[in-house]
């Protein structure tokens with residue numbers, strides 16, 4: 501197979517594109533709520549430790565596998581070892597499942613962006629505005645198709661002119677906007693209680709479940725175990741220092757997650773005194789509670805608009821990484837042109853997204869495993885396939901191709917400072933942690949335990 505000609509043109513371009521994938525909806529509503537629930541500062545501290553050890557090892561591994569083989573996940577594993585082609589197939593399934601439903605949520609964000617853009621933020625505070633909208637048959641499909649189309653246009657332009665360029669513009673804007681809104685929110689009366697609740701270490705709230713939640717969040721947040729970092733790694737030139745790139749990507753991801761908490765938690769506190777059930781309410785926090793919070797602020801429509809621009813950019817850079825990964829898999833397999841591939845993926849994704857969208861309306865009666873379609877796809881990909889792929893990746897690197905193969909890859913550009921730590925983590929610590937995540941998330945889904 502011929503090598504891909506795609507490459508990132510600069511280190512900063514690569515770091516921003518990978519950070520763009522990592523920073524997404526998970527950072528904005530999930531991280532703050534988990535931190536608040538599991539002991540504030542204690543959770544933040546633990547999350548950081550896990551990010552620089554566990555997350556670091558897994559991300560570095562994926563990027564190196566991509567760079568070494570110069571292939572998408574589909575062939576990367578099998579080109580290193582024939583018997584592991586199954587792992588490539590599993591890794592590719594994850595973005596194929598996630599992309600359509602992620603775009604359903606991306607469509608909702610696009611709709612809210614236009615609501616605020618046209619100055620109708622007040623309308624979004626009506627009870628029922630959100631549920632009426634998502635249960636309609638046609639309108640959410642229009643928005644999701646628009647969101648996928650926007651993603652497709654960028655991916656179609658290629659790695660340098662599309663993915664890299666979009667990340668170089670969107671990511672700095674995103675940082676700037678998050679800092680801006682956080683500063684504004686901190687001036688609100690009552691915000692201080694929210695900050696204290698968010699960051700003050702409360703050891704009594706910390707538990708084993710908190711540890712599992714931190715790990716699960718880390719996985720999803722760093723876009724691991726779904727072939728994305730393998731694909732992006734395949735575009736990284738050998739001269740790049742991957743160790744420090746991974747450190748930068750982590751810093752970005754965790755920094756934005758932390759800032760999102762500084763926006764959301766004090767806002768909810770200023771508005772309603774920080775009811776935990778509100779903070780933990782997931783999509784409804786973003787689409788129902790926050791519009792009410794914004795409406796209660798001075799300049800609420802502007803803040804709401806800026807907030808939804810932020811969420812839209814975060815969602816868009818993540819969906820770009822998902823689509824790029826799928827496109828590179830198809831190109832590796834069928835050798836089609838990028839344009840044709842993008843059009844095929846665009847069309848198929850809209851079709852595959854239909855159940856996830858209609859599952860909130862006319863198809864709400866169909867509930868696989870007792871979940872809505874969107875939750876079901878989310879469960880299969882995040883709670884089952886991803887830990888499985890990550891576990892086998894660790895076994896593959898730890899015991900089959902051996903950590904030295906990754907260490908050599910890192911050292912193509914510069915000495916690998918944390919190689920001893922890396923070897924222990926990838927061989928022993930990460931697999932054990934991943935098995936725990938897998939068991940607990942399945943047990944949680946079947947109601948055996950509650951996380």
Ligand code: PHE
Pocket residue numbers: 521522523524525526527598602720721722723726728818819821822
């Ligand atoms: N990392 C993203 C987040 O934190 C989630 C995501 C994973 C998005 C994979 C796209 C692809 O929200």
